[in-house]
Amino acid sequence: MSSLACFKAYDIRGRVPDELNENIAYRLGLAFAKRFSPRKVALGRDIRHSSEALLNALAHGLAESGVEVLDLGLCGTEEVYWAAQQAGVDGAIEVTASHNPIDYNGMKLVLGGAIPVSGDSGLRDLEQLTASSTATPPKGRPAMTPASFRTELVEFLKKYAPSPAQKRLKIVVNPGNGAAGPLLDALEPQLPFDLVKVHFEPDGSFPHGIPNPLLPENRAATSEAVIQHNADFGVAWDGDFDRCFLFDERGTFIEGYYIVGLLAEALLKQSPGARIVHDPRLTWNTIDVVSAANGVAVQSKTGHAFIKERMRKEDAIYGGEMSAHHYFRDFAYCDSGMLPWLLAAKLVVQSGKPLSVLVEERVGLYPASGEINRTVPDVGTVIAAIRNEYADNGTVDTTDGLSVEYADWRFNLRGSNTEPVLRLNVESRGNESLMRARTDELLAAIARHGGQLVAAH
Incomplete structure (x- = not known):
């Protein structure tokens, strides 16, 4: 072909x-x-x-x-x-x-x-x-x-925001000079928010760098604006805004993994017993939250096509990936970069708690490494070697790459679809030092098999 x-x-x-x-x-x-x-x-x-x-x-x-x-x-x-x-x-x-x-x-x-x-x-x-x-x-x-x-989309989205009669929030919004600005402008008059706009104008020269808040070096502008303006929280998007990233009222970046649990819990309150689809990279917090809220957690292979297909099959109300893709049944099972932050705002208003409080307990219960990337000579060979070293005493799952689970910690190691890169995620049950030690141990094992830091673009 x-x-x-x-x-x-x-x-x-x-x-x-x-x-x-x-x-x-x-x-x-x-x-x-x-x-x-x-x-x-x-x-x-x-x-x-x-x-x-x-x-x-x-x-x-x-x-x-x-x-x-x-x-x-x-x-x-x-x-x-x-x-x-x-x-x-x-x-x-x-x-x-x-x-x-x-x-x-x-x-x-x-x-x-x-x-x-x-x-x-x-x-x-x-x-x-x-x-x-x-x-x-x-x-x-x-x-x-x-x-x-766009007018019809604004009408759809505003239904997920807090009522205008409730507390008015101050929110930092950072499109990274990507495409989100015009829709935010259309939404703004319909929302009970005061928006602080950062890197707002669409600009294909990307004067402040490519909009990718997954990179730690791209988070400072949003974080600093939240602190400077005493905002309730901050939001940053990638270039086409199908992913959004949240910062709490202290300017701290919140890993997408914990947002999955937060949104799942909120949506299960409206639809008890519903199904929630999640990816295999980090799972324990999501499974725990969904079970406690009387929902059903369903694991799917990573990737939007797989998540959407599984959601349709299960008639799931919501699907979430730790990479900040969030999928909604009411949005044709598609990922939305606008619904998550609107739902988060609603949670902050209705609970009377800041975003940090809403997530910090979950972070403590299931500390996670975040995704760590390493280039390797051959993805399959390295995954096989790590499996050989770690599988004997743990439970193995190969839904997506290699997941190995122990009583108090687990990891997922998977290859990129497009380049010779391994992606590692590690989490533990309430033991951050154990999580960090196991992360270092796995990275050392990957390095023994030729793993190297990913070069910046």
């Missing part, structure tokens, strides 16, 4: 122009139309300098195939998912590279109902059709109809 470097397991991502360019985008538009026969497709883009040209080329391919193309303009992946839920829309594509380096771009594709197009649901077919084509896009503007569903 013909292949292209930019086609990954769940989406399209690559350097511009050598791995992804207007020719590929145009051919993908032709391929999407041929493979799925849509009548109407919505297109959106992030703020990267190459995004508009890629969107136009994609639109040319669709329009030439007889597809009506809706141009959503600058927006986030969440808004593309929302568009795909609208009557008569048969598919939607967001042109975005999210948190990847500045010379990258990519695309996230869904069908009507926001059902993801991934490796086993058509993406490989699109890759083959795109790779085998030699067609080149025409000049000029493609036939597109400007469209926006």
